[in-house]
Amino acid sequence: MAMTENMGTSPVEMKVSDEVAISIQGMNKWYGTFHVLRDIDLTVYEGERIVICGPSGSGKSTLIRCINALEEHQAGSITVDGTLLSSDLKNIDKIRSEVGMCFQHFNLFPHLTILENCTLAPIWVRKTPKKEAEETAMHFLTKVKIPDQANKYPGQLSGGQQQRVAIARSLCMKPRIMLFDEPTSALDPEMIKEVLDTMIALAEEGMTMLCVTHEMGFARQVANRVIFMDAGQIVEQNEPEEFFNNPKSDRTQLFLSQILGH
Amino acid sequence: MSDTQQHSVAFVRTEAIPEREPPYTASGPLKWMKDNLFATPFNGILTIVAVYLIYMILSSALPWMLNGIWTTSSLAECRTVLDGAVGACFSVLTERWNQLLFGFKYPSELYWRPGLAFMLLFVAIAPVLFFDLPRKLLIFTGLYPFIAYYLVWGGAIGVPLVALAGCVAGAVFYQSFVARNFALGFLGGVIAAFVTWYIGGLFIPDGANNTAWMRAVPSRDLGGFMLNMMLGVTCVSLSLPLGIALALGRQSSMPLIKVICVVFIEFIRGVPLITLLFVASVMLAYFFPPDSTVDLFLRVVIMITVFSAAYIAEVIRGGLAALPKGQYEGADSLGLDYAQATRLIILPQALKISIPGIVNVAVGLFKDTTLVSVISMFDLVGMIRGPILASTAWNGVYWELLGFAAVLFFVVCYGISQYSQWLERRLATDHR
Ligand SMILES: Nc1ncnc2c1ncn2[C@@H]1O[C@H](COP(=O)(O)OP(=O)(O)OP(=O)(O)O)[C@@H](O)[C@H]1O
Ligand SMILES: [Mg+2]
Numbered sequence: 001m002a003m004t005e006n007m008g009t010s011p012v013e014m015k016v017s018d019e020v021a022i023s024i025q026g027m028n029k030w031y032g033t034f035h036v037l038r039d040i041d042l043t044v045y046e047g048e049r050i051v052i053c054g055p056s057g058s059g060k061s062t063l064i065r066c067i068n069a070l071e072e073h074q075a076g077s078i079t080v081d082g083t084l085l086s087s088d089l090k091n092i093d094k095i096r097s098e099v100g101m102c103f104q105h106f107n108l109f110p111h112l113t114i115l116e117n118c119t120l121a122p123i124w125v126r127k128t129p130k131k132e133a134e135e136t137a138m139h140f141l142t143k144v145k146i147p148d149q150a151n152k153y154p155g156q157l158s159g160g161q162q163q164r165v166a167i168a169r170s171l172c173m174k175p176r177i178m179l180f181d182e183p184t185s186a187l188d189p190e191m192i193k194e195v196l197d198t199m200i201a202l203a204e205e206g207m208t209m210l211c212v213t214h215e216m217g218f219a220r221q222v223a224n225r226v227i228f229m230d231a232g233q234i235v236e237q238n239e240p241e242e243f244f245n246n247p248k249s250d251r252t253q254l255f256l257s258q259i260l261g262h
Numbered sequence: 263m264s265d266t267q268q269h270s271v272a273f274v275r276t277e278a279i280p281e282r283e284p285p286y287t288a289s290g291p292l293k294w295m296k297d298n299l300f301a302t303p304f305n306g307i308l309t310i311v312a313v314y315l316i317y318m319i320l321s322s323a324l325p326w327m328l329n330g331i332w333t334t335s336s337l338a339e340c341r342t343v344l345d346g347a348v349g350a351c352f353s354v355l356t357e358r359w360n361q362l363l364f365g366f367k368y369p370s371e372l373y374w375r376p377g378l379a380f381m382l383l384f385v386a387i388a389p390v391l392f393f394d395l396p397r398k399l400l401i402f403t404g405l406y407p408f409i410a411y412y413l414v415w416g417g418a419i420g421v422p423l424v425a426l427a428g429c430v431a432g433a434v435f436y437q438s439f440v441a442r443n444f445a446l447g448f449l450g451g452v453i454a455a456f457v458t459w460y461i462g463g464l465f466i467p468d469g470a471n472n473t474a475w476m477r478a479v480p481s482r483d484l485g486g487f488m489l490n491m492m493l494g495v496t497c498v499s500l501s502l503p504l505g506i507a508l509a510l511g512r513q514s515s516m517p518l519i520k521v522i523c524v525v526f527i528e529f530i531r532g533v534p535l536i537t538l539l540f541v542a543s544v545m546l547a548y549f550f551p552p553d554s555t556v557d558l559f560l561r562v563v564i565m566i567t568v569f570s571a572a573y574i575a576e577v578i579r580g581g582l583a584a585l586p587k588g589q590y591e592g593a594d595s596l597g598l599d600y601a602q603a604t605r606l607i608i609l610p611q612a613l614k615i616s617i618p619g620i621v622n623v624a625v626g627l628f629k630d631t632t633l634v635s636v637i638s639m640f641d642l643v644g645m646i647r648g649p650i651l652a653s654t655a656w657n658g659v660y661w662e663l664l665g666f667a668a669v670l671f672f673v674v675c676y677g678i679s680q681y682s683q684w685l686e687r688r689l690a691t692d693h694r
Binding site: 099 | 598599607610
């Protein structure tokens with residue numbers, strides 16, 4: 001963490017529109033009787049880059065997994081790009097093809113090459129012709145700086161390369177929104193930087209991003225809002241400078257002192 | 263600590279170490295034997311015991327085999343020729359060769375038909391087994407069941423043609439409607455196939471079999487190793503898709519489908535195959551309309567298929583369970599629907615994990631086809647136990663006949679096992 005702490009030079013230029021990308025209202029979720037998410041209200045505008053942090057088990061992953069319906073919420077509403085998330089499978093598939101997601105453990109498909117990983121969804125979900133899908137895939141693989149690995153299998157790549165492939169794979173679907181769930185926490189420090197650089201580049205292009213991460217340097221440089229969660233609730237949200245320099249709640253102060261303290 | 267660090271610990275390498283040849287390791291047969299056969303006294307003893315056992319087996323079997331007689335016409339004649347010496351009487355194989363392969367009722371002038379079907383089998387399964395071959399060959403694979411049926415059974419050509427037309431109609435219907443709705447496409451396809459079969463059936467006149475170009479051969483005339491091969495190939499190729507469907511059904515989130523699959527699998531696995539075969543030979547007829555003469559071959563195929571599908575389903579369920587949850591989530595997050603995720607992401611990986619188990623079931627199934635001899639079908643074992651051993655000429659030649667059966671089955675099963683190992687290597691992409 002300390003490595004990336006001071007890599008931020010100047011915050012990325014803000015390009016936030018006032019169009020709503022994601023709107024979450026009064027959302028609640030239970031695992032059995034365990035109340036994981038409580039009264040979540042969150043509006044994300046197009047082009048906004050939000051970093052979500054909080055202690056382990058506070059429900060960060062659950063929150064962003066609810067947004068593309070990997071988890072089901074029981075109360076409240078989630079609207080993504082104007083589509084209301086309901087149990088209608090058509091809506092769910094539509095939202096999922098608009099929302100890209102990167103996981104902590106990459107979740108690449110080990111039986112397909114890098115190129116096939118990237119072209120699979122465009123070909124089958126978007127019905128893009130194979131040739132075109134491959135061109136797009138190469139475009140994004142070049143963007144994440146690994147075009148030369150296209151014909152290898154995920155098992156032959158380093159962790160950082162795999163995570164960049166995962167990002168490229170999501171980008172190939174031309175998503176309007178990207179979700180990241182601790183994309184760097186399974187990586188060595190050296191690889192963390194290459195993945196963060198990719199994400200910063202993405203942010204600079206104005207992608208709407210929701211990012212669960214403990215990379216505070218990244219948050220300072222890229223985010224235009226930091227959300228702190230604890231015990232399933234949004235405890236505090238603010239612009240990064242204010243959030244880090246002047247946290248309001250005790251819980252946030254404690255968390256920040258722990259995470260930045262060493 | 264301090265007294266060992268008399269000189270400075272600081273160290274800077276000034277020049278890179280050049281690459282060198284690997285060290286010379288002693289080799290040669292003596293070294294190899296010492297390393298591999300006599301590494302410890304205990305290993306040495308094991309080696310000597312093993313060599314002695316091999317010697318015992320070969321010294322008694324080799325003379326018997328090398329001294330074998332191939333040209334007499336009965337066991338008694340063999341004995342006279344051998345005149346007390348040790349030797350096998352392989353003449354039974356040469357004399358009953360056709361019976362062993364085709365059974366004793368298949369018309370001998372028609373042997374070329376199953377023979378040709380057998381040759382074509384290799385062409386048909388090649389593109390399935392070796393997927394680097396051009397995909398166009400799969401068209402022949404699709405046609406093969408109908409060709410093989412026509413070759414083996416003969417009779418009116420309308421039967422395989424109508425069967426083919428029904429399948430094509432079903433497939434076309436499915437293809438054109440599945441995009442709109444899977445259930446509509448699937449059910450519609452099934453209905454389209456049945457309608458085609460029904461209408462087509464009306465066009466096949468009664469007694470068409472008697473005037474056919476290819477003489478009709480009834481199922482009860484099939485026999486010998488041909489019958490084992492036919493049962494084996496048909497049942498393996500049917501039970502794999504059925505097993506996959508059952509395994510997916512067992513994982514289904516729809517409770518009714520799940521319960522049906524679980525009950526089916528558990529019931530079938532809890533019943534011995536021999537029982538199912540008896541059911542096939544005497545009782546299954548009750549389940550079909552009274553005047554329909556559902557062929558015994560078909561009934562046996564159903565039973566063996568169902569039996570091995572239950573096992574394959576459990577093997578594949580193991581493969582599905584071994585997949586990390588992240589694979590499902592990865593597929594979901596890209597917007598793939600259930601059918602796409604299953605076909606493109608889940609099954610390829612789950613099946614790959616299940617290959618050893620599936621091969622196990624397939625090999626077992628192939629050998630289990632010999633069980634049909636107890637319901638008086640004359641497969642290879644049935645031929646040996648029945649007509650051949652019971653004949654006065656060959657009464658008593660057990661070793662030669664059963665050894666021959668063993669060799670035939672071994673060759674096929676060993677082939678399957680070798681193929682599966684090749685397949686596993688070919689599909690290995692995890693580079694651990
Ligand atoms: N499938 C599940 N069933 C029951 N409880 C769950 C399940 N998944 C998560 N939980 C619980 O929900 C809570 C929130 O989990 P979540 O994974 O969202 O936390 P997180 O904030 O992402 O934590 P971390 O930083 O460790 O990833 C945790 O207390 C966890 O134990
Ligand atoms: Mg988490």
